[in-house]
Amino acid sequence: MNIHEYQAKELLAKFGVPVPAGHAALSVEEAVEAAKKLPGPLYVVKAQIHAGGRGKGKFVELGPDAKGGVRLAKTLDEVKAHATDMLGNTLVTIQTGEAGKQVNRLYVTDGVDIEKEFYLAVLVDRATGRVAMVVSTEGGMDIETVAHDTPEKIHTLDIDPATGFMPHHGRAVAAALGLTGDLAKQAQNVAAKLYDAFLGTDAAQIEINPLAITGDNKLMVLDAKVGFDSNALFRHKDLMELRDETEEDPMELEASKHDLAYIKLDGDIGCMVNGAGLAMATMDIIKLNGAFPANFLDVGGGASKEKVTSAFKIILSDPAVKGILVNIFGGIMRCDIIAEGIVAAAKEVHLSVPLVVRLEGTNVAEGKKILSESGLDIVPANDLGDAAKKIVAQVKVAA
Ligand code: ADP
Ligand code: MG
Numbered sequence: 559m560n561i562h563e564y565q566a567k568e569l570l571a572k573f574g575v576p577v578p579a580g581h582a583a584l585s586v587e588e589a590v591e592a593a594k595k596l597p598g599p600l601y602v603v604k605a606q607i608h609a610g611g612r613g614k615g616k617f618v619e620l621g622p623d624a625k626g627g628v629r630l631a632k633t634l635d636e637v638k639a640h641a642t643d644m645l646g647n648t649l650v651t652i653q654t655g656e657a658g659k660q661v662n663r664l665y666v667t668d669g670v671d672i673e674k675e676f677y678l679a680v681l682v683d684r685a686t687g688r689v690a691m692v693v694s695t696e697g698g699m700d701i702e703t704v705a706h707d708t709p710e711k712i713h714t715l716d717i718d719p720a721t722g723f724m725p726h727h728g729r730a731v732a733a734a735l736g737l738t739g740d741l742a743k744q745a746q747n748v749a750a751k752l753y754d755a756f757l758g759t760d761a762a763q764i765e766i767n768p769l770a771i772t773g774d775n776k777l778m779v780l781d782a783k784v785g786f787d788s789n790a791l792f793r794h795k796d797l798m799e800l801r802d803e804t805e806e807d808p809m810e811l812e813a814s815k816h817d818l819a820y821i822k823l824d825g826d827i828g829c830m831v832n833g834a835g836l837a838m839a840t841m842d843i844i845k846l847n848g849a850f851p852a853n854f855l856d857v858g859g860g861a862s863k864e865k866v867t868s869a870f871k872i873i874l875s876d877p878a879v880k881g882i883l884v885n886i887f888g889g890i891m892r893c894d895i896i897a898e899g900i901v902a903a904a905k906e907v908h909l910s911v912p913l914v915v916r917l918e919g920t921n922v923a924e925g926k927k928i929l930s931e932s933g934l935d936i937v938p939a940n941d942l943g944d945a946a947k948k949i950v951a952q953v954k955v956a957a
Pocket of ligand 2: 610611698767768781
């Protein structure tokens, strides 16, 4: 689960991380009120969407010459003008995809005099299985570009979970940023606090870009992207309240409400599978047969009829889906329950695409009988290979 920049900064501030003052706003009036509470004379109006690259982004409605989603303002009138420009309009950045994202919230924050911009991220390094801190002097720009063009400018520090963040980690961060004296001390402090915040919130990532040195030699977090490990959210009821459902894919959101593991993909064959491993194998075999899956969907081991029905509805609500492959191994889950769910859902939602079903396992005969007697146009398959061939062929014929 990701949160907005203003929420991330409020959270980090609680852990003692230095951030400029600022206030969120949902309307032009609120944006001006927010600015009035700040000392001035420089304000920054920032679009709040769950995507980076806002500064260089473009508003669809404003044309290519208009400014992006991070704008400086020297007066309250300028704050008002920027807020009017941004609210309700669609911002396209390198991270939003072509469709962009509608801006419904702003963050009005203190304008800071920037001497230098750094990059600092805390994340889980899957190769080492440890929390890692990624640091670079090349802040303020796209870190993927830095990693590609000048990988030597990116330093990665592993943190041993047995010791946690040690003073030497802090010194290594300061050294990687080329800082000495008081600024080095500040860097050590910021890094330690970010590590605390990462562990304390069960974060998946905390990305600070930029971490800036200000004109009066202070280190400040000017942009923060924070995401949490969804599997740990049950431990953080307060963080769950930060969720902004309008930022999430509607189908993924619906799936999460039914406790289904669903990820939307680019292909046209919808998949409903039980077990993550079987789901991966199913996606692979669809590709092997020359087509692409429209989603990953694991209905889980002990899914109920209702769960299967909602899974089916979610797949069918995706306009890209040209055919559906159901691949279920009835171990814990019985095949007849799955069959009932499929029939119920297909009757409830108008089934307009080919459906291939491969059932195997407990009560498979009963399951197959329910499907064949349903009066629905369901193509049965005997095994995984057969199922994949049949659905790919059906979709090709329909196209
Ligand atoms: P994004 O990464 O989405 O483009 P940022 O918050 O990083 O958004 O803003 C882009 C750039 O705008 C920053 O690299 C920084 O140069 C400038 N900026 C952001 N916040 C401030 C601020 N409070 N004061 C001055 N400049 C800022
Ligand atoms: Mg940024």
